[in-house]
Amino acid sequence: MRTFISFEEARKIVLESGQTTGSETVPLNEAHGRVLYGVHDAQCDIPPFASSAMDGYAVRAEDFENDNPSLRVVDHIAAGRVSDITLTSGTCSEIMTGAVIPEGADAVVPIEWVAERSENVVSFTSAPKPGRHIRPAAEDVRKGDRVFMGGEVVTPPIVGMLASIGVDPVLVSRRPEVAIISTGDEIVDPITLPGPGQIRNSNGPSLREQVVSSGGACAAFHHAPDDESAIKRVVEGCAGSDLIIFSGGVSVGAHDHVKTVLEEMGAEMLFWKVKQRPGKPLAFGKLKDSLFMGLPGNPVSSAMCFEIYARPLIRKMLGIAQVSGPRLKARLVRETKKVEGLHFFARGIASQDEGGRLKVEDAGPQQSNLYGTVVRANCIIHLPQETRVAQAGTDVEIELFEWAGISPA
Numbered sequence: 001m002r003t004f005i006s007f008e009e010a011r012k013i014v015l016e017s018g019q020t021t022g023s024e025t026v027p028l029n030e031a032h033g034r035v036l037y038g039v040h041d042a043q044c045d046i047p048p049f050a051s052s053a054m055d056g057y058a059v060r061a062e063d064f065e066n067d068n069p070s071l072r073v074v075d076h077i078a079a080g081r082v083s084d085i086t087l088t089s090g091t092c093s094e095i096m097t098g099a100v101i102p103e104g105a106d107a108v109v110p111i112e113w114v115a116e117r118s119e120n121v122v123s124f125t126s127a128p129k130p131g132r133h134i135r136p137a138a139e140d141v142r143k144g145d146r147v148f149m150g151g152e153v154v155t156p157p158i159v160g161m162l163a164s165i166g167v168d169p170v171l172v173s174r175r176p177e178v179a180i181i182s183t184g185d186e187i188v189d190p191i192t193l194p195g196p197g198q199i200r201n202s203n204g205p206s207l208r209e210q211v212v213s214s215g216g217a218c219a220a221f222h223h224a225p226d227d228e229s230a231i232k233r234v235v236e237g238c239a240g241s242d243l244i245i246f247s248g249g250v251s252v253g254a255h256d257h258v259k260t261v262l263e264e265m266g267a268e269m270l271f272w273k274v275k276q277r278p279g280k281p282l283a284f285g286k287l288k289d290s291l292f293m294g295l296p297g298n299p300v301s302s303a304m305c306f307e308i309y310a311r312p313l314i315r316k317m318l319g320i321a322q323v324s325g326p327r328l329k330a331r332l333v334r335e336t337k338k339v340e341g342l343h344f345f346a347r348g349i350a351s352q353d354e355g356g357r358l359k360v361e362d363a364g365p366q367q368s369n370l371y372g373t374v375v376r377a378n379c380i381i382h383l384p385q386e387t388r389v390a391q392a393g394t395d396v397e398i399e400l401f402e403w404a405g406i407s408p409a
Contacts, residue, residue: 018316028168045138058105064127108133179238183249248297333361347377
């Protein structure tokens with residue numbers, strides 16, 4: 001087991017351990033927010049036929065070469081109808097937007113160019129060039145084109161494209177099943193009035209929502225007291241989960257039993273303790289067919305370590321290529337101190353100045369028990385191990401939270 005490793009080493013181990021969870025099919029109308037699994041090729045041309053881009057008249061452009069002629073109207077073509085009349089010299093067909101271009105026509109004259117129409121004869125103010133106001137077949141997608149590579153999060157436009165190429169149901173990545181286990185004798189349910197020395201279980205609900213927002217599945221969160229037998233029973237009840245996340249019980253205190261229980265159950269501990277703050281006593285490994293991650297019990301440490309490690313792991317398991325947000329440069333508004341030798345994840349508030357450049361400041365005191373700073377923060381400020389003091393006005397790296405609400409240029 002590796003111990004007291006760097007943040008970069010820890011995240012590399014975590015991500016290399018993540019494997020895609022396989023696939024399942026869902027109806028197209030339930031695919032929004034899911035992740036496409038495997039490639040999706042077009043089974044047809046999009047659009048499937050040449051159509052009119054305007055309400056007007058389908059014509060032969062060569063009829064306009066010498067003069068602006070009066071043409072005989074031989075048909076009316078509405079969208080959804082295919083004409084059986086081939087245009088010949090001196091004829092045209094009235095046509096609606098989206099309708100199939102008839103044989104013989106190579107341009108559309110919009111209705112706004114009509115000079116005069118009497119019964120079945122029409123004349124125009126301008127002459128079209130070949131191809132004018134015609135939407136060619138396969139202009140967007142050709143049959144056989146690779147439309148999606150897999151790993152794309154399904155958005156409304158992706159739903160529209162899938163519908164266009166006839167994909168329903170849709171093959172998507174199976175959501176990783178994630179179990180949340182909060183430990184501690186002092187923990188009570190959120191709806192329970194805490195007694196002396198007790199606190200409500202905030203980590204369970206918050207971690208579950210972080211799992212769901214990452215694309216994972218988490219039916220409920222569990223609680224285990226500081227008792228080895230009780231912890232083992234809860235862990236056994238989570239068998240079959242792709243990932244088990246513990247909150248608390250992974251440090252070196254007399255009542256921290258999670259690491260001991262896992263080792264007795266045959267777990268492979270890949271690392272324990274990371275050179276970081278918050279969340280130094282982080283644990284990660286494998287238990288049979290499950291990965292597990294032991295987060296600290298402090299709400300701040302738990303939430304921050306999830307964002308740094310668990311969210312990108314879940315996205316990796318879903319097959320998403322970009323597992324975490326980009327590291328962005330931002331100007332530090334005020335001086336920030338840290339412990340040298342530890343990578344520091346400061347809760348920050350990022351915004352944009354008048355020129356659109358990112359600036360950032362800490363969200364308040366950075367103690368790991370002050371959860372209000374997580375509520376106020378919209379980003380993580382990364383301060384490397386070797387840094388002791390980050391001076392105001394210097395550029396630092398930040399990672400925006402998924403809910404940050406700003407879109408840097």
